[in-house]
Amino acid sequence: xxxxxxxxxxxxxxxxxxxxxxxxxxxxxxxxxxxxxxxxxxxxxxxxxxxxxxxxxxxxxxxxxxxxxxxxxxxxxxxxxxxxxxxxxxxxxxxxxxxxxxxxxxxxxxxxxxxxxxxxxxxxxxxxxxxxxxxxxxxxxxxxxxxxxxxxxxxxxxxxxxxxxxxxxxxxxxxxxxxxxxxxxxxxxxxxxxxxxxxxxxxxxxxxxxxxxxxxxxxxxxxxxxxxxxxxxxxxxxxxxxxxxxxxxxxxxxxxxxxxxxxxxxxxxxxxxxxxxxxxxxxxxxxxxxxxxxxxxxxxxxxxxxxxxxxxxxxxxxxxxxxxxxxxxxxxxxxxxxxxxxxxxxxxxxxxxxxxxxxxxxxxxxxxxxxxxxxxxxxxxxxxxxxxxxxxxxxxxxxxxxxxxxxxxxxxxxxxxxxxxxxxxxxxxxxxxxxxxxxx
Ligand code: ATP
Numbered sequence: 001x002x003x004x005x006x007x008x009x010x011x012x013x014x015x016x017x018x019x020x021x022x023x024x025x026x027x028x029x030x031x032x033x034x035x036x037x038x039x040x041x042x043x044x045x046x047x048x049x050x051x052x053x054x055x056x057x058x059x060x061x062x063x064x065x066x067x068x069x070x071x072x073x074x075x076x077x078x079x080x081x082x083x084x085x086x087x088x089x090x091x092x093x094x095x096x097x098x099x100x101x102x103x104x105x106x107x108x109x110x111x112x113x114x115x116x117x118x119x120x121x122x123x124x125x126x127x128x129x130x131x132x133x134x135x136x137x138x139x140x141x142x143x144x145x146x147x148x149x150x151x152x153x154x155x156x157x158x159x160x161x162x163x164x165x166x167x168x169x170x171x172x173x174x175x176x177x178x179x180x181x182x183x184x185x186x187x188x189x190x191x192x193x194x195x196x197x198x199x200x201x202x203x204x205x206x207x208x209x210x211x212x213x214x215x216x217x218x219x220x221x222x223x224x225x226x227x228x229x230x231x232x233x234x235x236x237x238x239x240x241x242x243x244x245x246x247x248x249x250x251x252x253x254x255x256x257x258x259x260x261x262x263x264x265x266x267x268x269x270x271x272x273x274x275x276x277x278x279x280x281x282x283x284x285x286x287x288x289x290x291x292x293x294x295x296x297x298x299x300x301x302x303x304x305x306x307x308x309x310x311x312x313x314x315x316x317x318x319x320x321x322x323x324x325x326x327x328x329x330x331x332x333x334x335x336x337x338x339x340x341x342x343x344x345x346x347x348x349x350x351x352x353x354x355x356x357x358x359x360x361x362x363x364x365x366x367x368x369x370x371x372x373x374x375x376x377x378x379x380x381x382x383x384x385x386x387x388x389x390x391x392x393x394x395x396x397x398x399x400x401x402x403x404x405x406x407x408x409x410x411x412x413x414x415x416x417x418x419x420x421x422x423x424x425x426x427x428x429x430x431x432x433x434x435x436x437x438x439x440x
Contacts, residue, residue, distance in 0.1 A: 012261040015319050016190055018334070022393050024048065024319070024344075025191060037187035037194050044393055045315075047344035047374055049198070052315050053177050055341050056200045059225055060175050067173035067202060068166055072154025074179060075135060075145045083284035084153050084277065086130060086146075089248050092185055093124035105185040129182040131195075147181040152306060155203040156277045159289050170291055170302045171214060173204035177311060189262065191312045198311040205291070205302035208275065211251075214305045215272045219254050222268055222307045226256065226314075230339040231321045235259040236267075249276040258317045267317055268309035275301040318342055322394060328419055336394030337417060340437045343394040346373040347433065350386050352402040354379050361426075362401040365411060368430055369399070391416055397433060 008014070019025040023042035027034040041049050061069045081087045093106040099118035106124045113119070135145040148154070155162075155174040162174055177200045187193050206214045219238065226236055241253040252272040257264045278289040278301050292299045322336040340346050347369050351362040362377075369375050376395065378386050383400065390398050398414040400421075405411055411429060414421045424432045 007261075009261075011320065011323060012190065014334075015316075015323055018323070018336075018392065019045065019190075019319065024393075037184075038196055039191055039194060039312075044344035048318075048338075048342055049311060049315050051342045051344075052318065053198070053200060053311050055229060056225070056309065056311070056314075057175070057177065059221075060173075060200075060202050064173075066168070066171060067175050067204070068162060068168065069175045069177075070154060070158055070162065071178060072148075072151065072158065072176060074148050074181075075133075076148055076153065078144050078146065079284060080153050080157060080281075081130065081146050083280045084156075085248050085280065086149060087128070090130060090149060091126035091128050094127035094185055095121040095124050097121055103185060108186065127183075127185060129184065131181045131183055149182045150180050150308070151176045151178050151199050151201045152203060152277070152308065155201070156281050156289070156304075159205070159278060159281075160287060163291070169293075171204060171206040171210065173202045175200075175202040177201075189260070191316050192260065192265070194312065197313070199308065200311050200314075201306065201308045203273075203277075204305040204307075206305060207293075208300065208303045211272055211274070211303040211305060215252055215254075215270070218305050218307050219256075219270045222270055222309070223256055226258075226267070226317075229318065229342060230337070231258070231317065235321055237264065239264070239266075247271070249273045258321075260317070260320065267313060268307060270305070270307045273304040273306055275303055277304060278302065333388050333391055335391040335416060338394035338396075340396045343396055344374065345376040345390070345393065345395045346397065346437065348376040348378060348386070348390045348395045348398045350377075350383060350390075350398055350400045351379050352383060352400055357403065357406065358401055361405050365399060365401055365426060365429065368426070369433070372430060373433065387414065387419075397436070399429070 022044055024045035026040045026042050028038035028040050029035040061067050078087065094103055095106045096103050097113040097116060097118050098120040100113060100116040102113060102115045104113065111119055130149050131147040133145055133147065134143040136143050154176055158174065162168065178198065179196060180199045181196050184193055184195050187195055204214060204218065223236065223238060227233060235258055237257050239255045239257050246253055250271045251274045254270050255266045256268040258267040282289045290299050290301050318338065322338045324335050324337055325332060326335060349362060349366045349369065351358040366375060366377055387398055396416045400412040400414065409426050410423045411426055412421050413424050413432065
């Protein structure tokens with residue numbers, strides 16, 4: 001295993017335990033014994049997952065003039081998935097172990113059954129990963145629907161709607177965040193691979209000749225997004241797929257990989273999809289999915305560059321990268337060094353004592369901060385214990401209200417990473433915290 005991944009052999013278990021114990025991620029339907037690698041996001045997890053998605057949306061949509069968003073349906077008719085190629089080719093090679101009868105994805109097991117160690121398997125057969133269901137009360141032909149296995153097709157089927165309604169022209173992109181479903185043969189590694197997950201995808205439509213430039217551009221952008229949000233450079237790398245390994249639609253794919261506890265693995269894929277999707281949907285639907293360039297008096301089918309990320313998988317990588325154990329004044333602590341933009345709470349307001357004298361000013365401080373930051377409020381146990389609890393869930397700032405606060409109108413701001421404390425006047429607290437989080 002690579003040296004950067006060869007850190008704490010228990011890291012994955014520690015993060016899974018922390019996630020459960022502190023309300024990030026729970027196994028679904030746990031009171032019934034759980035349900036096949038599905039997970040629910042708890043009070044802290046939902047905050048963090050929303051923050052991951054908000055950071056993506058901000059960088060991909062809000063800060064750009066050339067990208068717009070959509071939110072398309074999850075249920076789709078077979079025609080979409082026939083045209084996209086998914087009905088025929090969205091498959092994984094399924095094998096059965098001849099000894100213990102477990103089923104595996106052939107390309108993930110290196111010829112040895114992870115359950116019993118046997119090397120005897122059935123011939124691989126193509127297993128389609130799409131969830132099929134029926135829409136409406138009548139069964140049979142015409143009622144079949146599929147849960148989308150990726151969000152991308154919504155961008156292609158809405159290509160002309162978006163062009164006509166926004167007057168964008170290539171190069172421009174359509175972005176979407178939402179749930180996708182894949183009947184994975186072996187879901188594994190916590191939320192790394194689940195059957196229900198959330199994606200953040202963008203289809204960027206460009207003149208064909210410019211596709212290589214934009215492909216490189218988006219690889220760069222996406223790599224830097226993870227760096228900017230605090231994943232250390234040594235835990236990230238790019239992996240370009242060999243031509244022989246490319247998906248049916250791709251003219252080039254590069255993965256952003258992360259050093260997971262089990263080794264380097266995919267975080268996001270950036271693909272040059274050529275004109276595959278628009279051409280397929282044009283032929284199948286009869287709609288003209290082209291762009292007419294008035295200046296050049298030329299009609300063409302744009303090429304598509306697609307950065308496709310997983311929101312849930314990214315959240316897991318951020319958690320793994322942020323998890324640290326260190327010593328503070330001789331005492332060990334667990335700390336999530338999450339970027340403040342991703343942390344479930346940015347600020348915890350902590351009245352030094354439960355005594356009622358402190359309640360008024362503590363509530364005042366909370367009221368001042370709550371419109372601007374996600375805040376926790378905790379009055380139980382010793383202040384040291386409360387700091388540890390906030391460190392463990394990644395809260396960057398603790399604001400402690402003490403008996404002097406009533407008189408001097410000051411509070412103490414404690415930094416999660418350095419544990420340094422500074423006295424700040426309540427009147428200047430918001431500006432102080434905004435300064436430290438670049439939130440102008
Ligand atoms: P794999 O080959 O590992 O099955 P893929 O290369 O088919 O995955 P893509 O279709 O490129 O994956 O999906 C884009 C992104 O969506 C992935 O990089 C990942 O972050 C996320 N993703 C895909 N499948 C899953 C899943 N089953 N669970 C969680 N996230 C997923």
